[in-house]
Amino acid sequence: MxxxxxxxxxxxxxxxxxxxxxxxxxxxxxxxxxxxxxxxxxxxxxxxxxxxxxxxxxxxxIYRPKISNIAKSKDGTIKFLLELCDQNTIETVFIPEKHRNTICVSSQVGCSVGCLFCNTGYNGFVRNLTAEEIIGQFLIVKDYLNLWKSDTRLSNVVFMGMGEPLFNFENVQKSIYNLMRDEEHGISRRRITVSTSGITPKLKEIIKDLPCRLAISLHAPNDLIRSQIMPINNKFKLSELIDVCKEYSQYQKYLKITFEYLLLDGVNDSETNAYELINLLTGINAKVNLLQFNSWAGCRFKASQKNNVLRFAKILESNGIEAPIRARRGEDIMAACGQLSSKK
Ligand code: SF4
Structure with missing residues (x-):
């Protein structure tokens, strides 16, 4: 064979x-x-x-997934529905920006973590992707956009699509090595980000030689709220996760950890929550990406109101934490954070 x-x-x-x-x-x-x-x-x-x-x-x-469907957003974002050899499907998103082009790749078909605000988690877990299925997403997007002979580059890769990358780390790591390998044309480790919901034991194991940037899907400033919206927190408590992040900050002094924080109306967006978050992140070289929630059918959460988003950002910034409010990308094509699904 x-x-x-x-x-x-x-x-x-x-x-x-x-x-x-x-x-x-x-x-x-x-x-x-x-x-x-x-x-x-x-x-x-x-x-x-x-x-x-x-x-x-x-x-x-030489593997390539099959493009099953393409959706183009008015903001330039393109979402690819890709069919794998066993007919399972995954989604990959291309996000063009002024100074960079990012590709958001999936690491699993579905996800077992089951965050309550996430469409992927809602639809359950099917299987891990192989290394070729991960790297194949990057290659097929380059094929489709005709980038092999172009000056335009796919400059950034984020493992923030479907799945928990640390549950499939061996294949994720292989694909990262292949993306970085070419000294002239490869992608720098500073432009590759692995995002995790906080699988603390695995994170501890890999923290010293993680070949790229780290992002944590945090979304709450305390165990009570986090366990309500991310069941994984019942297994791996926030305090342990924060301890590993502090350890990472010691090894990677110049690389900030990005904490993803999805603002949900009345759940985690109060003034008190903002101050709790500041305390939690003390001692970590941290940046907080404030994400505005993108709803999907069957979801019980609502996006925070604009004034609450602005207040939250202001409190963090005035306490020395970089906290950009991330623009919603690809919302009209269900390509934004938490909206990906393997359903055709
Ligand atoms: S947010 Fe990430 S970890 Fe949580 S269910 Fe969705 S894909 Fe899985």
């Missing part, structure tokens, strides 16, 4: 292809074809000998 070549990191591929008698510099060339030029056929790798290409063709395939 053929194997997916995108499931391998560079190191793994060097090992695997040494069985074919290929040297490291050949693997480097293959890597460039895959990740710098985006080829989907081994026959296009023109500086590789014909007999090697044929051997590769016999043993491997």
């Amino acid at each position: 053929k194997k997916g070549i995108l499931n391998y990191t560079h190191q793994e591929l060097v090992r695997e292809l040494s069985l074919f008698g290929l040297q490291k510099f050949r693997v480097n060339q293959i890597y460039q074809w895959l990740y710098r030029h985006g080829v989907t056929e081994f026959s296009s790798m023109t500086n590789i000998g014909k007999n090697i290409r044929e051997k590769l063709e016999e043993s491997f395939y």
